[in-house]
Amino acid sequence: xxxxxxxxxxxxxxxxxxxxxxxxxxxxxxxxxxxxxxxxxxxxxxxxxxxxxxxxxxxxxxxxxxxxxxxxxxxxxxxxxxxxxxxxxxxxxxxxxxxxxxxxxxxxxxxxxxxxxxxxxxxxxxxxxxxxxxxxxxxxxxxxxxxxxxxxxxxxxxxxxxxxxxxxxxxxxxxxxxxxxxxxxxxxxxxxxxxxxxxxxxxxxxxxxxxxxxxxxxxxxxxxxxxxxxxxxxxxxxxxxxxxxxxxxxxxxxxxxxxxxxxxxxxxxxxxxxxxxxxxxxxxxxxxxxxxxxxxxxxxxxxxxxxxxxxxxxxxxxxxxxxxxxxxxxxxxxxxxxxxxxxxx
Amino acid sequence: xxxxxxxxxxxxxxxxxxxxxxxxxxxxxxxxxxxxxxxxxxxxxxxxxxxxxxxxxxxxxxxxxxxxxxxxxxxxxxxxxxxxxxxxxxxxxxxxxxxxxxxxxxxxxxxxxxxxxxxxxxxxxxxxxxxxxxxxxxxxxxxxxxxxxxxxxxxxxxxxxxxxxxxxxxxxxxxxxxxxxxxxxxxxxxxxxxxxxxxxxxxxxxxxxxxxxxxxxxxxxxxxxxxxxxxxxxxxxxxxxxxxxxxxxxxxxxxxxxxxxxxxxxxxxxxxxxxxxxxxxxxxxxxxxxxxxxxxxxxxxxxxxxxxxxxxxxxxxxxxxxxxxxxxxxxxxxxxxxxxxxxxxxxxxxxxxxxxxxxxxxxxxxxxxxxxxxxxxxxxxxxxxxxxxxxxxxxxxxxxxxxxxxxxxxxxxxxxxxxxxxxxxxxxxxxxxxxxxxxxx
Numbered sequence: 001x002x003x004x005x006x007x008x009x010x011x012x013x014x015x016x017x018x019x020x021x022x023x024x025x026x027x028x029x030x031x032x033x034x035x036x037x038x039x040x041x042x043x044x045x046x047x048x049x050x051x052x053x054x055x056x057x058x059x060x061x062x063x064x065x066x067x068x069x070x071x072x073x074x075x076x077x078x079x080x081x082x083x084x085x086x087x088x089x090x091x092x093x094x095x096x097x098x099x100x101x102x103x104x105x106x107x108x109x110x111x112x113x114x115x116x117x118x119x120x121x122x123x124x125x126x127x128x129x130x131x132x133x134x135x136x137x138x139x140x141x142x143x144x145x146x147x148x149x150x151x152x153x154x155x156x157x158x159x160x161x162x163x164x165x166x167x168x169x170x171x172x173x174x175x176x177x178x179x180x181x182x183x184x185x186x187x188x189x190x191x192x193x194x195x196x197x198x199x200x201x202x203x204x205x206x207x208x209x210x211x212x213x214x215x216x217x218x219x220x221x222x223x224x225x226x227x228x229x230x231x232x233x234x235x236x237x238x239x240x241x242x243x244x245x246x247x248x249x250x251x252x253x254x255x256x257x258x259x260x261x262x263x264x265x266x267x268x269x270x271x272x273x274x275x276x277x278x279x280x281x282x283x284x285x286x287x288x289x290x291x292x293x294x295x296x297x298x299x300x301x302x303x304x305x306x307x308x309x310x311x312x313x314x315x316x317x318x319x320x321x322x323x324x325x326x327x328x329x330x331x332x333x334x335x336x337x338x339x340x341x342x343x344x345x
Numbered sequence: 346x347x348x349x350x351x352x353x354x355x356x357x358x359x360x361x362x363x364x365x366x367x368x369x370x371x372x373x374x375x376x377x378x379x380x381x382x383x384x385x386x387x388x389x390x391x392x393x394x395x396x397x398x399x400x401x402x403x404x405x406x407x408x409x410x411x412x413x414x415x416x417x418x419x420x421x422x423x424x425x426x427x428x429x430x431x432x433x434x435x436x437x438x439x440x441x442x443x444x445x446x447x448x449x450x451x452x453x454x455x456x457x458x459x460x461x462x463x464x465x466x467x468x469x470x471x472x473x474x475x476x477x478x479x480x481x482x483x484x485x486x487x488x489x490x491x492x493x494x495x496x497x498x499x500x501x502x503x504x505x506x507x508x509x510x511x512x513x514x515x516x517x518x519x520x521x522x523x524x525x526x527x528x529x530x531x532x533x534x535x536x537x538x539x540x541x542x543x544x545x546x547x548x549x550x551x552x553x554x555x556x557x558x559x560x561x562x563x564x565x566x567x568x569x570x571x572x573x574x575x576x577x578x579x580x581x582x583x584x585x586x587x588x589x590x591x592x593x594x595x596x597x598x599x600x601x602x603x604x605x606x607x608x609x610x611x612x613x614x615x616x617x618x619x620x621x622x623x624x625x626x627x628x629x630x631x632x633x634x635x636x637x638x639x640x641x642x643x644x645x646x647x648x649x650x651x652x653x654x655x656x657x658x659x660x661x662x663x664x665x666x667x668x669x670x671x672x673x674x675x676x677x678x679x680x681x682x683x684x685x686x687x688x689x690x691x692x693x694x695x696x697x698x699x700x701x702x703x704x705x706x707x708x709x710x711x712x713x714x715x716x717x718x719x720x721x722x723x724x725x726x727x728x729x730x731x732x733x734x735x736x737x738x739x740x741x742x743x744x745x746x747x748x749x750x751x752x753x754x755x756x757x758x759x760x761x762x763x764x765x766x767x768x769x770x771x772x773x774x775x776x777x778x779x780x781x782x783x784x785x786x
Binding site for chain 2: 048050052053055056058060061063064066067070071073074075076077078079080081082084085088089092093095096098099100103105144145146147148193198204305306307308310311314315318319321322325326327328332333
């Protein structure tokens with residue numbers, strides 16, 4: 001049972017990364033691919049109806065983690081207290097920026113919220129990446145739990161590292177690059193006009209950067225956690241996730257050059273999905289790895305709620321409904337967003 | 346009470362109080378928008394659509410604020426109340442996870458469609474989106490009430506040998522009788538707030554001589570719904586919620602009522618100031634016997650007073666609890682009166698010309714927010730000293746490993762951020778109200 005719920009939470013997080021990832025990417029590139037108000041409005045309208053639904057995947061994943069692994073939820077959230085609070089503030093600012101900007105036709109008002117939107121998206125991308133880095137690197141869990149982690153210490157990934165060290169920052173920067181290209185490919189698919197052209201150009205320039213960073217992060221991860229290799233070797237099917245990422249990044253190179261924008265975006269989805277799935281499956285059975293004493297680690301099996309067995313039915317039904325809503329939403333707004341039209345976003 | 350505990354409590358109280366200013370409007374407003382849209386089709390009157398669109402924009406602003414201030418709530422169980430989360434997560438988080446899966450996905454995707462636009466979607470699909478949105482908002486209310494009801498009156502659980510709560514019956518947890526009346530009471534309170542807000546905007550437009558046709562549409566809908574909800578929030582829902590407290594939390598009842606010395610023919614205090622050290626109510630105005638009747642059905646019923654219980658079992662702040670409860674009830678009574686008079690004038694055809702009453706309606710809208718807040722404070726302060734009634738004390742619930750410095754830092758951060766956003770929000774709302782309602786955007 002613990003493996004199933006671990007997989008469910010991991011899958012929800014991976015879906016979250018793919019879905020909210022493209023509107024984060026759009027946020028990161030907002031001020032770069034869109035130069036005037038009409039173009040900025042195009043970007044906002046391309047993500048406007050969807051971003052909130054995308055973000056719910058994070059909330060829902062948090063809720064399911066709380067339900068299935070209360071100890072992990074409690075230990076991680078209180079341990080990462082300061083980091084999480086900053087995440088919350090950024091999520092708040094990012095959310096209101098998208099909503100507030102459209103409510104006034106005032107040059108500086110829009111300039112201000114557009115900037116907040118970009119900064120918050122950029123920082124969040126780095127922080128989310130760093131969080132994943134923390135799960136891989138491990139945290140100083142002792143027998144009482146995880147004492148409030150400092151944001152940073154001396155930036156070395158040793159036993160008493162802070163949330164940010166050179167490794168987690170590296171993962172954060174990689175995440176920033178991945179989400180930026182993901183957003184660019186989304187905008188290339190969903191928009192027309194100058195926003196699309198700039199997004200296409202940017203995506204092709206960034207591809208090499210993403211590839212290089214991916215290699216560096218992979219090597220760094222093997223350096224920090226040599227046992228991930230053995231972990232993947234013991235469950236060879238997890239190699240499928242790696243292949244998925246390789247396929248994805250290949251598609252991200254090939255399809256834009258053929259003008260197949262949807263395929264390029266889907267390749268980026270596969271790349272991102274593969275990355276999150278690879279790192280979380282490589283970490284199994286650990287949720288929180290102790291850097292002090294392995295016996296203090298929180299694993300899927302020592303933190304599972306027996307009560308989660310009563311949640312299979314409603315969770316399954318809920319997911320069927322949710323897939324329905326999202327399909328309907330994406331289908332209803334499949335047309336490209338241009339600079340015409342004023343209604344809604 | 347330890348130093349860090351009080352900061353955790355202020356942290357949660359502040360962020361939840363601010364958060365709930367927004368959902369209490371959207372839960373009711375979603376249904377109003379549905380009603381306006383249906384009436385637009387039925388009466389073939391475009392003005393109703395314009396009214397629906399106007400309230401749709403107000404809804405979007407409130408919804409956005411509700412979402413961004415709501416996310417911290419879900420995180421704070423873990424960040425600030427880790428021991429509570431470990432102790433009761435297996436049970437309580439069932440409904441929190443369900444809220445995400447069943448309510449938030451529905452709400453957020455259909456809000457997207459709703460805002461995406463009537464023109465692109467077509468009138469029928471747009472109405473469908475509005476209905477889905479309303480259902481999603483109400484479902485969210487249900488799931489969160491289930492979590493709170495468990496903390497007030499735990500059901501469906503088993504205390505394990507490992508010292509934590511386990512889920513015994515999902516059904517008993519979800520169908521907690523406490524949740525039923527609490528939800529009904531909360532939903533009615535939400536309709537009271539919404540009615541007063543819609544009436545206030547209508548009254549403002551009429552007094553200004555603007556959008557007069559739209560203003561009357563708003564006023565008529567708000568007064569009819571307002572009359573019904575101000576009555577229903579008290580009887581039967583408030584009354585039954587109160588009896589739940591009387592039956593399951595007798596100490597809370599005594600503290601809410603400021604009753605120190607219990608007995609049969611217990612009196613109901615209308616006004617007065619509790620002096621906790623002297624254990625009496627100063628300057629009281631009371632109705633003899635009424636408390637016994639309201640709590641247990643007959644005047645001769647015995648109501649226990651605070652003196653019947655050791656002080657360690659009393660809520661931490663009897664005073665704040667007493668005042669919160671009395672503010673809620675007092676304002677609730679005034680709401681009934683206001684809506685009653687407005688309905689009478691509306692029925693006589695005089696409301697739209699009565700500047701005095703329109704002034705009253707225009708200025709009344711903050712008070713339902715105060716009453717709702719006071720109501721939640723009554724529920725939450727009344728539950729003390731327990732976080733899960735009878736099972737876990739609040740003093741054992743907060744994160745043990747988070748420093749006071751961290752908590753104060755983030756409390757100040759939230760206070761600053763919310764102050765800023767709250768002000769910007771109000772300015773945006775005022776701008777929307779002053780915009781030409783017939784314009785499409």
